[in-house]
Amino acid sequence: GAGVSQSPRYKVAKRGQDVALRCDPISGHVSLFWYQQALGQGPEFLTYFQNEAQLDKSGLPSDRFFAERPEGSVSTLKIQRTQQEDSAVYLCASSLMGTSGGVSYNEQFFGPGTRLTVL
Amino acid sequence: GDSVTQMEGPVTLSEEAFLTINCTYTATGYPSLFWYVQYPGEGLQLLLKATKADDKGSNKGFEATYRKETTSFHLEKGSVQVSDSAVYFCALNKNRDDKIIFGKGTRLHILP
Numbered sequence: 001g002a003g004v005s006q007s008p009r010y011k012v013a014k015r016g017q018d019v020a021l022r023c024d025p026i027s028g029h030v031s032l033f034w035y036q037q038a039l040g041q042g043p044e045f046l047t048y049f050q051n052e053a054q055l056d057k058s059g060l061p062s063d064r065f066f067a068e069r070p071e072g073s074v075s076t077l078k079i080q081r082t083q084q085e086d087s088a089v090y091l092c093a094s095s096l097m098g099t100s101g102g103v104s105y106n107e108q109f110f111g112p113g114t115r116l117t118v119l
Numbered sequence: 120g121d122s123v124t125q126m127e128g129p130v131t132l133s134e135e136a137f138l139t140i141n142c143t144y145t146a147t148g149y150p151s152l153f154w155y156v157q158y159p160g161e162g163l164q165l166l167l168k169a170t171k172a173d174d175k176g177s178n179k180g181f182e183a184t185y186r187k188e189t190t191s192f193h194l195e196k197g198s199v200q201v202s203d204s205a206v207y208f209c210a211l212n213k214n215r216d217d218k219i220i221f222g223k224g225t226r227l228h229i230l231p
Contacts (some may be wrong), residue, residue, distance in 0.1 A: 042208050042221030110163040
């Protein structure tokens with residue numbers, strides 16, 4: 001596709017429900033990132049995939065958060081037993097790994113986000 | 120740990136005014152620096168970037184210079200327009216760690 005897409009765009013969940021958020025990266029992009037953006041704050045890193053391998057999950061706030069990218073393309077972020085503090089916009093970004101002038105640099109392209117509200 | 124600090128908003132200016140949004144960073148090594156913009160109802164977009172000291176990033180009339188001696192990357196524009204109203208995020212990225220570390224954002228309002 002032309003850009004990163006995410007679905008659903010909006011999700012309302014009752015506390016304790018499980019939710020699944022989907023990210024479709026730009027075709028051919030190797031790297032995929034999830035970020036969490038609380039109201040009035042900057043995005044904060046959650047987890048990173050290179051193809052299907054989850055190389056960094058240091059930003060996941062608890063074991064209720066789980067992400068996967070089984071075929072190295074679409075990714076799903078799952079939140080179990082949602083809590084009110086999980087309310088935020090969840091952003092997905094993808095990048096095409098590359099090197100320029102001997103320096104690795106990967107521009108990340110962001111999707112529109114999924115706004116999760118936990119009641 | 121690595122972090123980014125930017126001036127708090129909201130910033131309200133009249134059209135054609137000069138804009139500065141301050142940004143300083145703390146990081147080991149030689150990070151790449153970015154300004155991202157989030158227009159109302161839209162996703163994050165890269166506005167400009169600089170990958171090494173003294174580089175100047177520029178786009179759409181905005182500029183920012185990578186100052187390693189002051190660990191700063193201030194965003195400037197000589198004459199703002201109503202269409203520049205948005206939230207601006209200063210950010211850094213360590214080349215070997217691909218995650219981006221963002222500041223809290225500065226909301227900019229431009230009055231006609």
